[in-house]
Amino acid sequence: MSVHVQSLDEFFSMLVEEQRDIRITLAGLEDAGQPVALDQTTQGRVSRIDAISQQHMAKAGSSRLMIQLDRIKAALDRYESGRYGICCRCELEIGHGRLMADPAAPFCLECTEELAEAKQHNMRRNAGR
Ligand SMILES: [Zn+2]
Structure with a gap:
């Protein structure tokens, strides 16, 4: 197959x-x-x-x-x-599986996850104290 x-x-x-x-x-x-x-x-x-x-x-x-x-x-x-098909952040290839799911994806999976984590981190930091 x-x-x-x-x-x-x-x-x-x-x-x-x-x-x-x-x-x-x-x-x-x-x-x-x-x-x-x-x-x-x-x-x-x-x-x-x-x-x-x-x-x-x-x-x-x-x-x-x-x-x-x-x-x-x-x-x-x-x-x-x-x-x-090239990540706007790390300039590595975006996986085809990811492009299949979202052809407009600007970032690879790793960067998307890192960006989401950074965003969450910022939100937590801003919320604290
Ligand atoms: Zn990337």
Whole structure:
């Protein structure tokens, strides 16, 4: 049984596809973010409440998607400059398993863990005394 190794081109298409999907979703969320129509003839009270809660969800969802869009854009920039798949911190190769799970990953697993630990450490230090 041979292990299928993903080529960088495949990650590139995954990123382009995700970028397109997010843009489509964001465009849809923008529509949902429009002021809720007050016209009671076309919308009952219940559907108006639905529309308002959808608006809140749209706001929360879109900021998360904007962050992901930035990550994807940064990854595509790295691809263009031939640095895709290389850790932005230690400059070692990022494992393909990790890129499979997150094609926009800017750091290798080790650096991600170290950065998370450092962040936790800082939070503990700031919280203490
Ligand atoms: Zn690294």
